[in-house]
Amino acid sequence: MTASREKESLARVLVHEGGYVNHLADPGGPTNKGVTQRVYDAYREGSGLPKRSVKNITDQAVEDIYDRQYWDAVKGDLLPAGVDYVVFDGAVNSGPRRSIMWLQQALRPIYTGPIDGDLGVGTLAALKAVNNNDALIDRICDTRLNFLKHLSTWRTFGKGWASRVKDVRAIGQAWATGQTPIAASFTDGGQAKALVENAKPAPSTAPADTAIGAGGGGLGITATLSGLQEQLSPLSYASEWITKIVVILALVSALLVIGGGAWRWYTNRKAKRLAEALGTVPV
Structure with a gap:
């Protein structure tokens, strides 16, 4: 994995995320370029800076946040071409732990450990044993889409999420097979945070x-x-x-x-x- 892969991945993620948004149904709240106000507040506090609106986030801050909290969190430099981008995009949209869980689910039955969102030795070993990352990306995206469909916010943001996952699948598979990926496209709603806290409740018996x-x-x-x-x-x-x-x-x-x-x-x-x-x- 090279540093340029991260930059290429980030460029496409930022297209999916778009600009500033504050949709009432979006659990992320005020968000700009995929960075929520809460995440931006934590970043500025950690940098010894006063809080300010995420509307005014700088490009440097965006790059720092994506690098530390998403790319590094999913160990992007250790993932195969294509898989790195797919897991990275999922981390931005639903959190690193959730995206790693999708990877672990997609690695069954090679991966026999717990679905815990911890990208440890077991997950990496199973990933190395995969001989078809193109098909693995299909399974990751299918698992991600299934998760999204079980959120209460699917009715509002489902069209945008489905479009985003379709793009992510195509781009990831192109990288995995050594082809030139398509340009990412923005669909309104696809930037909404897809969090497990918004999962539909289990039906009552x-x-x-x-x-x-x-x-x-x-x-x-x-x-x-x-x-x-x-x-x-x-x-x-x-x-x-x-x-x-x-x-x-x-x-x-x-x-x-x-x-x-x-x-x-x-x-x-x-x-x-x-x-x-x-x-x-x-x-």
Whole structure:
């Protein structure tokens, strides 16, 4: 990896990030050239400088922040051509830890360690064992896109994010295969920060548990009424009335149990997919 790769990668990332933006739905808040006000405040404080609006960020500050907090954080100089840019862009958009998690997920089954966002010896060893970085970039981008689709902000920024990932995929694969990459393009919304804090909540199993509980209780009552029916069998009218109640109650209870079971299966399936998208379970 050479220093020029970082500069070439940064140039494309900055196209995706655009200029100053302060969208109400963007969890990053006020952001300029991909640098949030919070990150800029920390940078200036660390440099012994007073706080000021990120609108006034200098090119030098932008380069310093991207170098220290993103490129170095994902060990860009240790990553193969193309993969370095893809992981770097993901780090800027969703944080270094999240982008490294996408890399780790994409390295399965070669990588057998935890999906923890720590680009350590195990991850680097698995990366060296890959003989097709073009395909690896495909998997990283697919994993990233799946994550984005599970954010509550996808409805607002999904079009921009999808366009950005499409560009990142094409540019990364061009570098990985020794071709000249396309120029990056800006799509409004693609610069919005995509953070795990905005993940959609896992669906609740409470309705399913309630339905199953009610259905089970209903079946218990049905059994009780059946016993009562036997005792009242001499009274044909009462026995016939109870029979109708038993049949209706049994049907309703069975439907509740079946429906509750089906809903629990659905919610568990949705929860598993969400966990996979967020990298909280092995994939």
